[in-house]
Amino acid sequence: MKDKHIKKIIKSEIENHIPERLDTSGFGLTKSVTASKKSGLSMQFKYGFSLATFVIIFIVAAMFLFEPANDPTPVQPYTFKADNEVVSFSAMSTTSLLSYTESQNLLTEVSKLSMTQSEADSVVDYVEPYLKLSERFLSQDNGFLIREVTSDLLEYTNKTEFETLDALGKSIKYTMYYNIVNQDIKDDEETYEMEGLLIYGKKTYQFSGSKEIEEDEEVFEFTAYIDAANYVSSKHKVEEEETKFEFKTVINSILVEESVIEIEIEDDEKEIVLEFIKGNDYGTYKFKYETEDDITKLSIEFDVRTNGIEKDGEIEVYVIVDEVTLETSYKLIVDTDEDEVYEYRRDRDEDEDDEDDEDDEDEDDNDDEDDMLSDSVNI
Amino acid sequence: MVIKQKYIDKLRQRDEDTFEYIYDLTKKGVYIIIFNIVKDHEVTRDIMQDVYLKMLDSIGSYQTKTNFYNWLLMIAKNQAIDYYRREKKIVHIDETDFIEQFSSQEETPEEKDIFDRLLSVLSEDERQIVLLKIVDNLKHKDIAALLNMPLGTVLWMYQEALKKMKEVRE
Numbered sequence: 001m002k003d004k005h006i007k008k009i010i011k012s013e014i015e016n017h018i019p020e021r022l023d024t025s026g027f028g029l030t031k032s033v034t035a036s037k038k039s040g041l042s043m044q045f046k047y048g049f050s051l052a053t054f055v056i057i058f059i060v061a062a063m064f065l066f067e068p069a070n071d072p073t074p075v076q077p078y079t080f081k082a083d084n085e086v087v088s089f090s091a092m093s094t095t096s097l098l099s100y101t102e103s104q105n106l107l108t109e110v111s112k113l114s115m116t117q118s119e120a121d122s123v124v125d126y127v128e129p130y131l132k133l134s135e136r137f138l139s140q141d142n143g144f145l146i147r148e149v150t151s152d153l154l155e156y157t158n159k160t161e162f163e164t165l166d167a168l169g170k171s172i173k174y175t176m177y178y179n180i181v182n183q184d185i186k187d188d189e190e191t192y193e194m195e196g197l198l199i200y201g202k203k204t205y206q207f208s209g210s211k212e213i214e215e216d217e218e219v220f221e222f223t224a225y226i227d228a229a230n231y232v233s234s235k236h237k238v239e240e241e242e243t244k245f246e247f248k249t250v251i252n253s254i255l256v257e258e259s260v261i262e263i264e265i266e267d268d269e270k271e272i273v274l275e276f277i278k279g280n281d282y283g284t285y286k287f288k289y290e291t292e293d294d295i296t297k298l299s300i301e302f303d304v305r306t307n308g309i310e311k312d313g314e315i316e317v318y319v320i321v322d323e324v325t326l327e328t329s330y331k332l333i334v335d336t337d338e339d340e341v342y343e344y345r346r347d348r349d350e351d352e353d354d355e356d357d358e359d360d361e362d363e364d365d366n367d368d369e370d371d372m373l374s375d376s377v378n379i
Numbered sequence: 380m381v382i383k384q385k386y387i388d389k390l391r392q393r394d395e396d397t398f399e400y401i402y403d404l405t406k407k408g409v410y411i412i413i414f415n416i417v418k419d420h421e422v423t424r425d426i427m428q429d430v431y432l433k434m435l436d437s438i439g440s441y442q443t444k445t446n447f448y449n450w451l452l453m454i455a456k457n458q459a460i461d462y463y464r465r466e467k468k469i470v471h472i473d474e475t476d477f478i479e480q481f482s483s484q485e486e487t488p489e490e491k492d493i494f495d496r497l498l499s500v501l502s503e504d505e506r507q508i509v510l511l512k513i514v515d516n517l518k519h520k521d522i523a524a525l526l527n528m529p530l531g532t533v534l535w536m537y538q539e540a541l542k543k544m545k546e547v548r549e
Contacts, residue, residue: 013491019406022428026432027398284518
């Protein structure tokens, strides 16, 4: 039996039996404060408002009365409006993870050994690949700005540009050149495969993608490659109850990490919930953008088990700009529920705009005191 | 699920709108917890009435900074167990009984039959995890906290449960 069908039956069978309202007559509940506006209205009516005025006020009062007193907004799945939004998100997220993987492989053994180990290290290490992805997706209230334009590469018939913002408000532009292959339309359902190039900044990745119908469900798959042995793939099934993407990271033909990202709306704001499993470690991270005193930060709740130890708490992530070099980095403040606080710095800049990115691999010893890559400071 | 303190404060004052709000947010979880123990829709609805009254009556003992939803679900679980004790029924029943007790007049025979068979292949813990995940849309980590299980166990059990249910024939 199909996943979707199972979930539908279970959900509807239970929900059909849940009472919409309880009999609260014996609960001793009191009318809400907003309801007291009623008496004010009748007083005003006494003072001779016309019928028309009364009707207007009645409507306004009704709006107050029927408005939920505490503006409740339960968590809901985020909805992509069109296929090209799904493809754009898949492209952005897989290349973001792939770019991170690529940069990690450039780390020398020396720099890895120089990392200060602490209990919070692994908490940060697992979340780090997802920072850029979250930054670029959560910064935009209305999703990506997507444009279909005429291809200027002979090998590819289609060109799509999409744009998002980072935490500093800087525009990040992605360009996809691709060919559609094996396109088919059956019963108004379109399926296709696509192959092409994705370019952002100075980076270029090959990709393949598809939209298929599996057991009546629309399934989008997308893979960004370094080569056949090194890639990140995503899979997204279109479901009403949740919007999630499954990621697989393969390095040297070995599956090294699996994760699931769920996108939802809470209090009218987008948030990303990441669940990962890597070896015996697993956990969840919940990402949200927050602005306090005009400073925007990425706020992350975490609950993970690493090296056999369970940890939970919060991480605040700030983007720090070096005023002299204009290089940027992430400052992560990890606050565990055991009241331990750690501060970390992590690289943020990519090759995309760096003029001197080729020098990055031997940079470690050249950095000034601000560059605390991989160092942790217990504050 | 985290319920903001301001709503709990209003609930202490037995504010009607806040009660409705809390009820809408929590009714699925409460229903599932009770139903998974008593396995009867009618009884579950009766116990729900008691649970929410008990919630109001004992909200003074609710400790701020603990999870309100978990606290409420604990009341639901205790009320359901109390019911069983009163009725002198046993909590664990075999699969045949289970299928019969899930019956309801409001369901179409086909759907009811599939629903019964789907849940009957699951263990009690798997059933609870599946219902909380699918019906209440709780996160795995929230289910883990609620059931006092490691997150990995919940993730694994949920996947196993889905696999088992996929093998059930329509």
